Amino acid sequence: MTTPSLPDVSDIEQQTIKRVTRRMIPFLVLLFVVAFLDRNNVGFAALRMNEDIGISQTIYGLGAGIFFLGYFMFEVPSNILLHRYGARVWIARIMVTWGIIAGAMGFLQTPVHFISLRVLLGIAEAGFFPGVIYLLSLWFPSRYRARMIASFYLGVPIAQIIGAPLSVGLMEMGDAWGFVGWRLMYIVEAIPAVILGVVCFFYLTDHPADAHWLTEKQRTWLINTLAQEERNKPLVVGVQPTKGQMIRKALCNRQVWMLALVYFGITSGSNAMNFFMPTVLASFRGTFGLEIGLMQNGLITAIPYAVAAVAMIWWSRRSDRLQERHWHAGGAAMLAALSIAVALWLNQPWIIVIGFILLAMGVYSAINVFWAVPGQVLTGVGAAVGIGLINSIGNLSGFIGPYLTGYLFTVTGSYTPGFLVIAALVGLGGLGMVMMPRNKVSQIGAELAPAAGGKA
Numbered sequence: 001m002t003t004p005s006l007p008d009v010s011d012i013e014q015q016t017i018k019r020v021t022r023r024m025i026p027f028l029v030l031l032f033v034v035a036f037l038d039r040n041n042v043g044f045a046a047l048r049m050n051e052d053i054g055i056s057q058t059i060y061g062l063g064a065g066i067f068f069l070g071y072f073m074f075e076v077p078s079n080i081l082l083h084r085y086g087a088r089v090w091i092a093r094i095m096v097t098w099g100i101i102a103g104a105m106g107f108l109q110t111p112v113h114f115i116s117l118r119v120l121l122g123i124a125e126a127g128f129f130p131g132v133i134y135l136l137s138l139w140f141p142s143r144y145r146a147r148m149i150a151s152f153y154l155g156v157p158i159a160q161i162i163g164a165p166l167s168v169g170l171m172e173m174g175d176a177w178g179f180v181g182w183r184l185m186y187i188v189e190a191i192p193a194v195i196l197g198v199v200c201f202f203y204l205t206d207h208p209a210d211a212h213w214l215t216e217k218q219r220t221w222l223i224n225t226l227a228q229e230e231r232n233k234p235l236v237v238g239v240q241p242t243k244g245q246m247i248r249k250a251l252c253n254r255q256v257w258m259l260a261l262v263y264f265g266i267t268s269g270s271n272a273m274n275f276f277m278p279t280v281l282a283s284f285r286g287t288f289g290l291e292i293g294l295m296q297n298g299l300i301t302a303i304p305y306a307v308a309a310v311a312m313i314w315w316s317r318r319s320d321r322l323q324e325r326h327w328h329a330g331g332a333a334m335l336a337a338l339s340i341a342v343a344l345w346l347n348q349p350w351i352i353v354i355g356f357i358l359l360a361m362g363v364y365s366a367i368n369v370f371w372a373v374p375g376q377v378l379t380g381v382g383a384a385v386g387i388g389l390i391n392s393i394g395n396l397s398g399f400i401g402p403y404l405t406g407y408l409f410t411v412t413g414s415y416t417p418g419f420l421v422i423a424a425l426v427g428l429g430g431l432g433m434v435m436m437p438r439n440k441v442s443q444i445g446a447e448l449a450p451a452a453g454g455k456a
Contacts, residue, residue, distance in 0.1 A: 012217060012218065012221050013221065013225075015218060016214065016218040016221055016222050017140070017144060019213070019214060019218060020139055020140065020211075020214070020222070021148070021151075023213060024136075024139060024204075025148065025151045025152060027203060027204075028132055028135075028136075028152050028155075029151065029152060029154055029155045029158065030155070030196065031091070031095065031128075031132075031155070031196060031200070032129075032132070032152060032153070032154075032155025032156065032159070033155045033158050033159040033162065033163075034095075034159075034192045034193050034196060035095075035098070035125060035128055035129075035155070035159075035193070036155060036156055036159035036160070036163065036274075037159050037162075037163045037166075037167075037189050037192075038098060038099070038102035038121070038125075038189060038190055038193055039067065039121070039125065039274075040159070040160070040163065040274045040275065041163060041167045041185060041186065041189055042063070042064055042105075042118070042275065043064070043274060043275050043276070043277070043278045043279070044163075044164070044167040044168055044171065044182075044185070044278055044298065045105075045167075045171075045182040045185060045186065046060055046064075046278070046279060047171075047182075047278060047279070047282060048171065048180075048181060048182045049114075049182045052180070052182075053108070053109060053110060053111065053114070054110075054111065055111050055114060056406075056410065057406040057407075057409045057410050058403075058406050058407050058410045059111050059114075059115070059406075060406055061275075061402045061403040061404070061405055061406020061407060061409075062115065062402075062403045062406065063111070063114045063115045063118045064118070064275040064402040064403075064406075065271075065275070065398055065399035065400065065401065065402035065403045066115055066118050066119050066122070066399060066403075067118045067119070067121055067122040067125075067398065067399075068122055068271075068395045068396055068397075068398035068399040069119065069122060069396075069399045070118075070119040070120065070121070070122030070123040070126065071122035071123070071125060071126045071392065071395055071398070072122075072126075072392045072393070072395060072396050072399070073123070073126075074122075074123050074126035074127070075126045075127060075130065075388045075389070075391060075392030075395075076385055076388040076389055076392060077126075078090070078094070078126045078127025078131070078388070079127050079130050079131060079134065079385060079387065079388030080385060080388075081127070082127055082131045082134065083134070086206035087131060087132075087134075087135045087204055087206055088200065088201060088203075088204040088205065088206050089201065090127065090131065091128065091131055091132070091135075091197075091200050091204065092197045092198065092200040092201040092204075093197070094124065094125060094126075094127060094128045094131070094197070095128075095193050095194070095196055095197030095200060096193070096194050096197035096198070097124040098121060098124035098125045098128075098193055099190050099191070099192070099193030099194035099195075099197060100124075100190070100194065101117060101120050101121045101124050102121060102186065102189070102190035102193060103186065103187050103190030103191070103194075104117055105117050105121075105186040105190075106183040106184065106185075106186035106187035106190075107183070126392075127388065129391055130387040130388045130390075130391040130392075132152060133149065133371055133374075133387050133391075134387050135204075136148050136149060136152065138206075138207060138208070138226070139208060139222075139226075141225050141226060141229060142229055142372075143320065143323075144320070145320075145371075145372045146316045146317075146319045146320045146325070146368060146369055146371075146372035147313070147316050147317050147320050149316070149368050149371045149372060150312050150313050150315075150316035150317075150368040150369075151313070153312065153364065153367065153368050153371075154309055154312075154313070156270070156305070156364065157305035157306065157308050157309035157312075157360070157364065158305075158309065160274070160301065160302055160304075160305035161302045161305050161306050161309070163189075164278075164298035164299065164301040164302040165298045165299060165302065166189070167185050167189070167298065168298035169298075170184055170185040170188055170189070171184070171185050208222045208223050208226065209223060253386070256374075256386045256389055256390060257389075257393070258432070258436060259370075259373065259374060259390050259436075260389060260390045260392075260393035260394055261393070261394075261429075261432065262370070262394075262429050262432040262433045262436065263367075263370060263390055263391070263393070263394030263429070264393060264394045264395075264396060264397045264425070264429065265333070265397070265425045265426055265427075265428045265429020265430070265432065266329075266333045266363060266366050266367060266370065266394070266426060266429040266430065266433075267363075267367065267394050267395060267397045267398065267429075268397040268400075268401045268422050268425035268426055268429070269333075269336055269337070269340070269359050269362075269363040269422055269423075269425075269426040270360075270363045270364065270367065271395075271397055271398040271401050271402060272401045272402065272405055272418070272419060272422040273304070273356060273359060273360060273363075275402045275405075276402065276405055276406075276415065276418075276419075277301050277304075277356060278298075278301055279415075280352070280415050281300055281301065281353075300353065303353070303357060304353075304356045304357040304359070304360035304361075305360055307357050307360065307361055308357075308360035308361045308363075308364045308365070309364075311361040311364070311365050312361075312364045312365045312367075312368050315328060315332060315365035315368070315369065316365070316368045316369055316372075319369045319372065320372075325369055325370070325372055325373050326373075326433055326434055326436060327434060328365075328366075328369040329366045329367075329369040329370040329373075329430070329433045330366070330429075330430040330431065330432070330433030330434035330435075331430065331434065332361075332362045332363075332365040332366040332369070332430070333362060333363065333366040333426050333427070333429050333430025333433065334362075334426075334427050334430035334431060334434075335358070335362045335430075336358060336359045336360075336361070336362025336363045336366070336426055336430075337362075337423045337424070337426040337427030337430065338423075338427070339354075339355050339358030339359055339362065340355045340356065340358070340359040340419060340422070340423045340426075341420060341423040341424075341427075342355065343355020343356075343358075344416050344419055344420060344423070347416070359426075362426075363426060366429075366430065366433075370433065374386055374387050374390060397425065401422055401425070404418055404421060405418030405419065405421075405422065406418075408421070
């Protein structure tokens with residue numbers, strides 16, 4: 001992991017950020033890779049599982065997306081508990097429980113089992129992503145956050161790059177050894193989550209003050225820098241509100257909800273890709289003489305994510321350098337929407353693959369820059385709740401998008417109508433981010449901060 005390069009950076013700052021980055025980011029990326037393997041391997045299992053246990057495209061879309069319904073219901077409570085118990089304990093709990101449920105997917109027998117386990121998986125994983133975003137806000141000054149979030153979010157494309165060939169390889173290996181391949185895939189890919197959950201308990205550190213792996217000088221610099229940023233947030237003087245008051249204000253804040261709706265639109269593109277790209281590629285079989293087998297499908301699926309991994313790091317670094325978030329996030333999302341819409345309109349297999357590449361580049365670049373905004377203006381338990389709310393509302397697109405795509409395929413026999421709706425949602429999310437008043441966003445911190453004029 002390279003040291004972030006910014007102008008006018010002192011030696012102690014470089015040393016501290018480098019040490020924290022090396023300690024935390026690779027491990028968090030590994031956790032995210034495992035999370036996305038267990039969340040999205042259903043897209044490859046569907047190539048065999050749906051026929052084996054009688055799952056229609058509509059039911060599959062419902063089951064794939066209903067993960068996010070459980071995620072939505074338990075996201076904010078999970079983040080409140082994370083703030084109470086600390087990331088080390090709570091993220092460890094999340095990983096162990098989701099690993100057990102992900103492994104149980106290998107034993108499902110009916111569509112009802114499929115839907116039920118997907119709901120439970122969402123409940124188990126709720127709080128992981130916003131919990132890590134909140135954790136990063138406790139460890140990195142704001143000028144580094146977009147690139148650190150981008151580095152963490154590398155887990156998504158890495159999971160797809162590794163997961164696509166790994167998942168289909170396990171399926172083929174299971175079939176060759178006399179097992180049901182997709183069942184073996186579920187079980188094997190669930191084991192790392194349980195192991196890493198235990199490791200997480202001993203490895204993560206909740207706060208810089210507890211970081212004995214930093215020197216005293218490094219620890220002091222980091223604590224003072226982060227404390228100064230907290231003091232510089234709007235109106236942080238006066239009577240400190242209770243945790244309950246901050247939670248209520250976060251849940252009722254209009255700008256937090258605006259950010260949540262923007263995130264809903266942007267993530268519609270990533271969720272649709274994750275769950276339906278393998279089946280879209282499989283539908284090309286026989287078109288213009290194309291023969292796309294299971295392994296070819298996995299390898300082609302990995303291409304957009306590999307390109308997106310490079311694009312999102314470069315784009316987030318550019319955003320950090322210019323300290324501009326709204327155009328970087330919104331513009332990337334609108335480009336993604338336009339690209340996939342044009343590709344679907346031209347309706348040629350390899351043009352559609354290029355459209356998926358541009359969709360992945362735009363959506364993942366937008367998501368990374370987007371997450372630099374809430375951490376700059378939210379604080380304390382209000383940050384945990386606000387980030388949790390934004391992520392939970394935004395991830396409802398993971399329920400609505402896959403279900404709608406599967407339903408429209410069942411009705412029309414084509415994936416084009418569903419993905420055109422997805423393109424529209426991504427485009428609207430990008431437009432909303434660009435049009436969001438900058439001064440209004442800055443007021444989030446003011447509304448959640450202590451009221452002025454009281455006794456300190």
